[in-house]
Amino acid sequence: MIPLPLARIAEITSGALSGMADPRAVVRGPVVIDSRAVEPGSLFVALKGARVDGHDYAAQAIRAGAVAVLATRPVEGPSVIVPDAAAALAELASAQIRGLPKVTVIGVTGSAGKTTTKDLLARLTARIGPTIAPVGSFNNELGHPLTVLRADADTRYMVLELAARNIGHIKDLTRIAPPQIGVVLNVGTAHLGVFGGKEAIAKAKGELVESLPRSGVAVLNGDDPLVRDMASRTDARVTYFGHHESASIRAEGVTMDVRGRASFTLRTPSGTAHVSLKLYGAHAVENALAAAAAGYELGLPVATIAAELSEATPASRWRMEVTDRPDGVTVVNDAYNANPDSMRAAFEAFAVLGRGRRRFAVIAALRELGEEGPALNTELGRLAGGAGLAGLIVAGPDAGPVLEGAHEAAQAAAGLSSGPQQPGHGPQGASVPVPPPGAQVPGPHQAPPPGWHGPQGDVAPQGWQAPDGAPMPPGAPQGPQGNAGPGWHGPGPVGPGAPVTGPVAGPPPVGGPPGGAPYPQMTRIVHVPDAVAAAAELAGWLRPGDVVLVKGPRAMELERTAELVLGGAPQ
Structure with a gap:
């Protein structure tokens, strides 16, 4: 200061x-x-x-x-x-900027990826001058001026993250610290219920480019039509980043390693360089390109940009933090916040990182989605339920649509329905024999009858109930009250329509029934009240080599789940 x-x-x-x-x-x-x-x-x-x-x-x-x-x-x-006091804080920050005429202000906004892009860009600008950037996600009417007030006479670059909860918010932030460079990442579904639609979100995000001077630069995502159209809203020079050939800063030949980290050729108007990210997920490429485009406009050589991007690790907490426990369990803590777009990106990255391993996820219902909330949360459930997980924990309130979608997708993925199965209707094209006339076909609360073949050779999931009088799988040991023994028993008495209240303790089953035919495995799905309960439930499921994704809206504090699973106290 x-x-x-x-x-x-x-x-x-x-x-x-x-x-x-x-x-x-x-x-x-x-x-x-x-x-x-x-x-x-x-x-x-x-x-x-x-x-x-x-x-x-x-x-x-x-x-x-x-x-x-x-x-x-x-x-x-x-x-x-x-x-x-808040207005006075803003006035104080604005006066601070006026007293620092040599500072270049760079603003970053978008529905997802702001913090990661800000961290990458701050790393780049630090190569050419003292840089100030927010801690974590200090991006609102309080965090923004507090960040500005950290600058002093030595500061040359200020990389600021700008968030909006309504029309006019970004415009207000740009008045505090007028940017010379404005980076717009994407227009997604975050705060959809607050804004009422993606067009309104685009209007709010575009306030950043409207604030730029004629001598400034608008750095726009050329792959997002709503962002690309913002070029008409500024007199500043426009540069595009993305994957398409029309982008002047683009990624070519993107590949992913076994841990879900991307490598690509960074192409600029003045040359190319290889980038191997240490950040997880394909969506990190977009953030890296945005930072590269702004860095290029500041005069950084492409080789320097590529080297810095390749060395960068997550600088802000709870954003695709990947940690391996001593027993080989991997925990992906992406719990800072969530929206439909970031959920899809996280599950895509998780599928790569967890390939060949038992995968579990802890999620929660998304918020601030307005009238579309129930439908979008049902879709979230389908995404998670159809992701091939061994187990899914949904934490917190308003979980009904998520659970509904998850159960629906899990049954479909296991090749199950309430009606007779037909050949070739299993997942991945697997053949499912037609049961003989009169035979019962497994429904969501039933154990498969002997001789029924599932498409993947897995055992029936724990928690399924057999109907009255239905025989258990050949050779399966019997438990009390007619339930099957280890690997097959449900949580309550067996009978027509008996409710499934949740899984029994222990990990989801593996292998097939002794001496019997294989059965399909369905994702175990449970609902718990909070983050601590999620960690307790998960502790009974995990064994060495498993991998866990933890992601949900900020209000659920699911980072506590990740920290407890890793053996630490919640922060």
Whole structure:
């Protein structure tokens, strides 16, 4: 931060000094909104939230070394009293930028990938000058000015992430720190219910390119039609990134390794270079191209860009973090947030990373989808239920549509239905013999009768119930109350229409019934109330070599699930 005396801060924010504040006392930073982050020389901004009022921590901040408190009412200790603390914070940040004329501001927005792209781009700009970038996803009306206020006289590049919860939000952020370069990644389904449609989302994201000066550069995803059309909304120079030949910065010959990391040839107008990403998932290529395009516009050589992209590892928490436990279980923690697009990308990456291994997933119902929420969550369930998982845990509230879609897809993937099976109707074209007349065909709550052949040679899933009087698979040991023994028993008494309340403890079954015909395996699907319960359920399923994906909306805090599965305490 540029050092400022309290008198100047009061002038910038239209505030009044209070609490015997010394007008000559100098704030040297940082500016913070959490009293626990106060350092000697800080300015503590007291914000009133739904559950916590920062004014209650003013005295604590002063004792920790804060020079003063930016507040909306008198507090114990030196303060600057303003009508609106958030607005005053924005004014202070705007003044900071005006005092740093040598800083180049780069804004990044999009429905998905903002944080990863920001981290990659900050790595590139650091090669050519001191750089400031947000910690994690500080991208709203509070995080944005707090990031700006970290800059000082040495700062040359400021890479900022801009989020929108409604029309006009990005425009407001660009007024705080006017960008010279604007990067737009994509227009997806995040906050669909808030905006009401993708066209409205595009309108909001396009506010970034509208703010650019004629001397600036708009870096646009040429593969996304709604982003490509934003070129008409700016007087700045436009450069496109993507996979299509029309993009000046593009990826050619993309391949994926066994861990789901992409390699490709980075092509630019002045040459090519090879990139091997350490980031997981094919969607990381789009983020890397966006960062490369902005870096290229700043004058970085293509070889330097490729080298930095190839060395980059996840810099922000809970975004495709891949960790191997000592027993060989791999946990993919992508729990920072989720929307329909990022869910699809995560499952695509997970399919590659988990190939040949038993795969499990912990997810939760998506939020802020408006009227389309139930349909999109049902589709999420179908995505997960049809992903070939050994087990799926759906955590938290409003899980009905997800569970419905998951059960539907899991039954279809196992080649099961409520009616007779026909030859060739199994997954992947496998042949399913037609049962003899009068034979019962397995439905969602039934165990397959002896002699019925499933398409993949797997045993029937745990938790299935056999109808009254139905024989168990040949040689299967019998359990109490007529349930089958290990590998075949259900959670309750066997009988017509008996409810399936969930799986029994232990991992999903493997192999086939002793001496019997193979049966199809269906994904085990359960619902739990929260992240901690998800970890407890998962602990009974996992064994060495398995792989787990954890992903859901931020409010579910599913990162706690990943941390507990990895053996640590939730953070």
